[in-house]
Structures are given as C-alpha cells and as structure tokens.
Amino acid sequence: MIRSTLAAGLIAACAALPAAAQQDPETARQEIEETLGAVPSYLQVYPEAALGAGWAFMKGINLNQQFELDPKTRELILLAVSAQIPCDYCVYYHRRAAAAFGASEQELREAVLMAAVIRHWSTILHGAQYDMEAFRAETDGFFPE
Known part of the structure; x- marks a missing residue:
C-alpha cells in the first residue's frame, strides 16, 4: 500500500515537472546552442533522457542573473x-x-x-x-x- 502510494505520488510529481525539464533532447540541444553558441562537449556526456532537465538546471542556477x-x-x-x-x-x-x-x-x-x-x-x-x-x-x- 505504501509503495503504491509513493509510486503514484512520484508519477504525479514527474507529470507536474516544468516543460523545460521535460524538454526532448533535440529541443534542449537547440536551445543550448542558441544560448551558448555551441553545445559544450561535457553536456554531450549527460544522459540523453535527462538533457532537458540538466539544461533547465543550468539555466535556472548557473545562468540566472536574478x-x-x-x-x-x-x-x-x-x-x-x-x-x-x-x-x-x-x-x-x-x-x-x-x-x-x-x-x-x-x-x-x-x-x-x-x-x-x-x-x-x-x-x-x-x-x-x-x-x-x-x-x-x-x-x-x-x-x-
């Protein structure tokens, strides 16, 4: 019971992630290139499925000017x-x-x-x-x- 409740909560939380975190890898790559001028090779070793989330993190923290x-x-x-x-x-x-x-x-x-x-x-x-x-x-x- 507890596991199924946790699993349901996790699924709901993932569904509520911001769109940038769910961005497909190709869209993330395009945005990275537009922002940085190129996709740094160290981002190319980032797991494919997590590239959108990694880019969202980088923008939200490293590139945040606020x-x-x-x-x-x-x-x-x-x-x-x-x-x-x-x-x-x-x-x-x-x-x-x-x-x-x-x-x-x-x-x-x-x-x-x-x-x-x-x-x-x-x-x-x-x-x-x-x-x-x-x-x-x-x-x-x-x-x-």
Whole structure:
C-alpha cells in the first residue's frame, strides 16, 4: 500500500515537472546552442533522457542573473567549494569564470584560502569533539543581536 502510494505520488510529481525539464533532447540541444553558441562537449556526456532537465538546471542556477550575489562573487564561492570537494574540472572552470567576471588573481587566491580556513577549523573542532553548545554560546557573545 505504501509503495503504491509513493509510486503514484512520484508519477504525479514527474507529470507536474516544468516543460523545460521535460524538454526532448533535440529541443534542449537547440536551445543550448542558441544560448551558448555551441553545445559544450561535457553536456554531450549527460544522459540523453535527462538533457532537458540538466539544461533547465543550468539555466535556472548557473545562468540566472536574478540572484542578489553578483556573478563574480558567485564564481568565487564556487571556486572555493570546488577546491574543497575537490574537483579539478570545477576548479578550472570557476577560476576562469571568476576571472572573466573581473576577479583578480589576489581575489582568486583569497577565495581558495577561505575554503582552506574552513577546512582547518572544522578539522580542529571536530577532532577535538569541541562542545557545540559551548561554541554557540561563545559565538553568540561575539555577535550580539
């Protein structure tokens, strides 16, 4: 009973997906080419049945210009996260993209340094099993409301 209810819900949810997510692969390819000038080869390894959904995701997030964060800041964040994952492809892309949006070499280095700082302190605090409640209380004292 539970499985059939879940299956019915999943089928209904899929039917309600936006049209862009259900776009046939050829239509998605045409739109990608119109938008980017070509279909990047890395999108050619995307599963055929999911290309429309992948393109919808890329448009909705990567190409969305309605965020509060400016493109340079977003790319610096993406670079820092990419360095932490680590993903060589992502680091290369987001370094180039951040620079294209005006990030200086110093800003690129600082973004990666901030990622390293987080990894450092996370390792120290987790390894020491530092008390989270004590940490929160002390942090709240630094930033009173």
